[in-house]
Amino acid sequence: MTNGGAPTSTPMSVVALSQADSKQVANLQPFAGAGAKNSFIPSMVWVDPQSKLIFVMDAGAGKIGAVSLTNGKLSAKWTQDQTTLSFTTLAGPPNQRVVIATNIPVKFFKQLQSYTSEQVIWRDEATGKQLASSDQFPKMSAGILVTPGYAGLQYFLTANGHIIALQVNPNPSS
Secondary structure: OOOOOOOEOOOOOEEEEOOOOOOOEEEEOOOHHHOOOOEOOOOOOEEEOOOOEEEEEEOOOOEEEEEEEEOOEEEEEEEEEOOOOOOOEEEOOHHHOEEEEEEOOOOOHHHHHOOOEEEEEEEEOOOOOEEEEOOOEEOEOOOOOOEEOHHHOEEEEEOOOOEEEEOOOOOOOO
């Protein structure tokens, strides 16, 4: 994934190279149609080899998504509006995998310099459907991830030095 060094006006690309044949190269700009003036993401993709999905995000475009690698070709499986500067995390067994990432409540790229809070979003790996969301917390350090722990716990590391333990409640009415 490109555009991690500094903001740019060029849309972020996902590039896949064959280890068996260096002439086989696949390239996709999954958020090129978003109309974003900037592209930037300090964290890297997350790959699920079992589902052949690559999880990508671009804070400049305010998007997160899954890219499929099939027969040497890249294609967007799903995209959603979600702004993050952090890595994604995958959790769960292969047939129930969940994508976990933060969401920064900004509408414009310049606001990424002054935001103060963000939340955690849990999405279905296959569809991108939002399964759950947390409250807003003090912002997380950029370029890290919601860290998985034991017994279904996940840890949100705030930029101001605090650790917030999270656990999804399977019954929201309780």
